[in-house]
Every structure is written in structure tokens, then in C-alpha cells.
Amino acid sequence: MAITETSGKTRVSAALGREALVKWAPLLVLLVLCAFFALMEPRFLSTRNFARILIAASPALMVAIGVTFIILMGSIDLSMEGTVSVCAVTFAFCFLWLGGTLASWAWLAIPLAMLVGAALGFINGLVHVKLKIPSFMASLAMGFVGTGLAMVMTGGDRIRIEDELYRGLLTERALGFPLMVYVAGLFLLVAWFIQTRTTLGRNFYAVGGGEDLATASGLNVNRVRIMGFTLAGVFFSVGALLAVGRIGIAETATGNNFMFLSITAVVVGGTALWGGIGGVWNTLVGVLIVFVIGNGMVVIGLPGYVQDAVLGILVILAVILSTDRRSISFVK
């Protein structure tokens, strides 16, 4: 009896060790990466360089937060590139049409772009839930529709936003960091609030942790899913607004690369692909890992394509680490 008890205890502590490892591993990886690059090239640690990393990371963080909510539910949203393009282009058109400067009525273009993002996410959710199309397929298709739509709207042109007030997102700095970093931080807090303090956030975890149970507890799972996709759409549009603020241009290509970046960031941050585990802080760490690698490689002078390979390896490592393979018999 005594023997079984001790072996039980070691098993428990091993499980705890594993849990703690899975929980803190992403942060540890981030710190190790920073230390490594700092050793290779001391300039990496400068405020200027960190500001550069955060500027690049801010739009991606918004998109990744959006998709975090969906992955928490055990679904996936791949519509971000299309949604970001449409939101960016819509914003740019309205902004210019309404006066072209934030000091005029043109500020209305900001809520409008968010509304467009919400609408696209809502349609996305409807297609997924009502037509019972797997989320990855429904959202991927919606993403292509979005990219096409943005192309039709612009005819392939770039739209320049040269309003100094709006570009202040990039040019105005406080404590060495531009305003857009603070905006992204604010929305991160909003996302955290939604995740921990609202019924919607709780429902994401319930649906991801046990959909049957959520149904059997009387939750309207379909409604939760549709609201999740809508919310993701809003965050995609915020990502689009920051992306436009960063480069001053809105075009079909504004949405490029967000899919791989955001999914990679969410997974590397430790949010489980089958849902229920993780959250927006994980995603922040994940996004930072991705951009620190990108920046660090440039700083120490490695070519860009090595960066993609390293990211790919990191994704696989992250999934290996976060998966309890004994509990999963088949993977499709």
C-alpha cells in the first residue's frame, strides 16, 4: 500500500512539473532568445530596437488575439488576411472621403472599419455554424472572398494616408515607444477583460474544454461560436488600423502574412489547438517570440529565410510540448 501511494505521489508531482513547464515554457523561450541575441549583439537590448520590435508586432498582436478566442473554442479562423485587407481599404476610402484628417469627421472611419470587421466575422461564423462547414474551410474561403473584395475596391491601387494626426500612431512617442504600441496594449487589456471577466470569455473556455458538456449545461453553443467569430473580426480590424498607421498605405497586400504569423504566434505562445487552454497573455508572449526571432536574426546578420525555418521548427516544438500524446489516439 505504501509503495502504491508513493508512486502515486511521484506521478502527481511529475504531472505538476509538466504542467508548470507547459505553462512557463513560452516565457522561458522568450527570455532565452532575448539573452542569446543580447550576447551576440549588445545593440539588441537598446530601447530603439525594442521599439522597432513592438511596432512591427502591434498589428500582428491584434490579429493573433482575435484568432486566440477562436482557437480557445477549438475552432480555427483563417480569414484574417482577407478581413484585414477589406478593413484597411474601407478605412482608407472613408477616411479620405470624409476629409482625410482625424481632426474632421473622418475619425468616423475608425468605428466604421471595426464594424466592417465585425460584420465579416459574423458572416464567417454564420457560414460555419448554420451551414455546418468546418471552421477552417469556412474561414479560409471567407478570407479569399475578402482578399478578392479588397482587390475589386482598390483596383490594385495603393491608397496613401498622409494625415499627420493619424500617422502620429507611429511618429508620436512616449517613453521611447510610439503611440500605436500603447493602443495595442490597451486592446490587449480589453481582450484580457473579455477573456476573464465576461460570460462570453467563460463560454469560449467551456466550448473548447467540453462542447457536449456546454450543450448539456444549457449554453447556446452556436451563438457563442458566432459571437466569437464576430469578436475576432473586430480585433482583425484593429490590426488593420494599426497596420495602416504603421506604413501609411492601405492596399490589398496589407493583409499578407498575417495568417502564418498569427497562428504561429498563438501556438508558440502555448494556447492548445484543440481548445480550452491558453489565453491572450500566451498570445502576447507568442507574438513577441516570433518578432524577437525576426528582429534578432536581422540584428546578428542572418538571412531572412533562416527565420522561416526556425519559426517552423518552433511551432512543431510548441505543439509537441503542449500535447499529451497518451490521451490522443488518432490525429487527422
Add this chain to the structure above:
Amino acid sequence: MYQLNQVDKRFPGVHALKAVDFTIGRGEIVGLVGENGAGKSTLMKVIYGAYQPDGGTVTIDGKTVRFQNPRQAMEHGIGMVFQEQSLITNLTVMENIFLGFEQQFVRWGVIDWKAMAEAARHQLRKVKMDIDPSMTTSKLSFAQRQLVELAKVLTLEERIDGDLVILLDEPTSVLAKEEVELLFGLVRELTSRASFIFVSHRLDEVLELSDRIYVMKDGAVVDVVAQGTAEVDRIQHKMVGRDVDKEYYREQKQKPYDPSQTLVSFDGVGVAGKFSEISFDLHPGEVLCLVGTEGSGREAILRTIFGLEQPSTGTVLVKGAPYARANAQQAVARGVGYVPRERKVEGIVNGMNVYENMTLSQMRRYASGGVLRIGEEKALAQHWIDRLGIKTPDVYKDCGGLSGGNQQKVVLAKWRSGGSDIILLDHPTRGLDIGAKEDVYDMVREMSDAGAGIVLVADTLEEAIGLSHTILVLKDGIFQKRFDGSPGDKPTLYDLVHHMI
């Protein structure tokens, strides 16, 4: 020839097989009967190699063998015909028959389909089937699929030199009367080539087919009866024979219910393929127990009350009105709470903590404008932790890390704290240790006192008798008999078993 000697098998908290001796001779048909949970399936799994025994030996023709997996057992001539349809429906009949053994038809790396079809036809002839082996399996009837499964197992005949032992697990559950006769005729003919182990809930069929019958109870073989001397009565007594402890089931706390009000009313309700013509009323304070074997329609009735199944005939009234649209949300809104059998899957959300699990069904009550009042949630959780004695370090503990009994308390607290007064309990004590079971029994009594109506599918017959005011016995989805079980005047196990099988 095939023998189990003193075979033992333990799982955490359960002694599933206790020193089981089992012999089967060449060409013999051996029946295996017992209540749910008596250890039949564990024994079968040991025989066909899915489980390895913890103690004792398995011998074939006197030689000790040890199977690591079903494939090794098959190499020794032991095949299993599964109860659940185990054919892959989108493959053809012949692909199913030779699944995993295609190598014999491969020439130059490609499968010779003609040779496979010919071999499959040969196998199908053994079970007297004349169908095209390249047919997709989904086009076959259930009876045909059952025969194809048998044909699949009979491929062992060509592969193995020695004798065959074939296990039939509930082969008749989906068959009509004539089909059963056909299958039995076939099995009798095949005894020239193989021995059979036949497991079934239908005692009359076991008696008809078997040469000898093993009776199991609580993981042990309690009797072996030969055909001719076998009597239904005696076997039924052996299957259950146990004294009921009144104290244990809190019988002294059982109070009469209030027949003037009705919580749930079934009037001639049927769900296609599950059950038909079921009528009963559930009153406040009543524990109504549904008794029957696996597949008798017990779970489907619970699911119908919870709105997960749409009745095809009859009317279901919950608190006096039918559901506008049958779904779980409606049921929860009416005050129905469901404690499912698979606690890990459907009872609690792993990764969510105690208070999150407790308020899952009633979040709206703890939120203003979609923002949760977490302080109130925690207070509620603490209140129920104290009240039910839930053993957890604090309200932040992940429910997946609690013991089974404490998880069950969290599930019950979830429904009770939300004011549910129609509680559906599906095997609420499955997998719990004795102390935790007693806690659940206490909670059942407490809920009855508070005026809740409970529909129970019990883990054992004793539990059903001990806890209930009313017992409905079901067989194959059809109502058999109603028993009233006021304290001191309870039906016996034998009364129930008699109507169950």
C-alpha cells in the same frame, strides 16, 4: 484446450476479475452471463488479448501463452466478433474481411483484387452469404454485417493450424427472431471447426445455444451449469444473490412523495429505435428508477426529458407544458438538471476551476451586461463546498484534478445551486469508492426532501431498489412492470431480474 487458471485483473479501485477459472473444449459452445459490471467484458478482453491478466495463467493445449495484443491472440486462433458493429462502413466487404491481412494478395506491391474477391467469396460461403464482396459495407443490413464479421473472424481457419475459439459478444442484439435462428444454426454447424464463447443479456438465447454456462457476479465465476440442468430461476438467483443493506442506501431517510403535483409526465412516449409507449409521472420528492439492461432504453428516456431526443409519438410534459423546441437550453430553463454517466466528458469541464464549473449552467445569474460578478461566484462555490463537504484546497482548483466523488458533488452542486428541481442521474455512483457513494445517496435523499423529483438510472440493481420510490422495468425499449418501493416493502432483486431478461 483453451484454459484460464486463477486469472486476476485489477484496475485502480476495482478488482475486476477474481481468480477466474475458465475452460472451453474443442467444438464446445460456452455461454457467459452476468449483470452489468459483473466482469464479462473484462474476461472477454483478457481472452482475446486486449487486456493482460495481473495474475494466473492462460494455456492453450497445456502450453502457457501470454498475448500482448489482440493480433497475437488471433495468431493463436482466438477471434472476436464485436458487439458494436466494428466493420468500417466506407470500405468494401472484402477489404473489411482482410483488413490488416492484405499482404497475402499483394503482387509486385499492388493488391490483386480478383484473388481477394475470390478468397472473400470463400469466407462468405462459410456463413452462407452470397453477396458481391466488392460491395460497400454500408449497403448491408445489420444482420448481414454481423455475418460478415463472423466471416472475417473465420479467416483464421486458413491462417492458423490449431483450433479456433471465437467470441460472440451480444451478437443478437440487433437481429430479428428469424435472423437469430439463422445465426444459431450457423454457429452449431461451425462447431466442427471452432469453439464459441457466447455472451448475451438474453438468458433464453444463452440457454438455447450453449453446452455450458458460466455465471459471473462481482468479477468472479459463481456457477457453471451444464445444458439440461440449467434453469432460468437458478441462474437468475446466482447472478444477483446478495443481501441489501438498508442502512447503506439511507432507506430510513426515504419519505413519501407528494402525488398531488407532477413535474414530468410521459404519456405513451416513443423515440424511434430506442423505446416506445412509455408512460409515467414524476412527482416532487420522488425517486423514480429506470431498470433494464444496456440498450433497454433507459438512457434514451433521460435524454428525452432533457430535450436531447425528439419524441416521435406521445406527449412529454415538463412542469405541465411540452417543449416548444426540444433542446437542452429549454430543459435547463425549466429546471431540469442532467448528471451524465461519462463524468469526465460530459460532467465537468477539465481545465475550468470549481466555481467556473458550478456556475456554467447559470452564468447569466452571475453577470450584469455580460460582465461576470466573480466575487459572487466564489461565494456560491464556497457555500456549496462547505455544505457538501467537497474536498478541494480552494475554489481555484482545476476540477479535472479532483477525485471522482468530489467531481460528482461539483456537478450536483451546479444543478442544485441553480434551483433545478428535476434531476436526471445516469449512473451517479459509477467508479466511486464506497464513502463517496454514500455521500451521493445522502444527497439524493436531501434533494428529495427539498422537493426535487429524481429520475435515476442506477449502477446496480441493489442501488435501484434501495434508493427508489418507484421502479419501472424496461426490456428492449418496452415497459415491463412497475414496482412501488416504499421502505420495508421493496421488491427483491429476483423480482426485477425476472422481468429484465
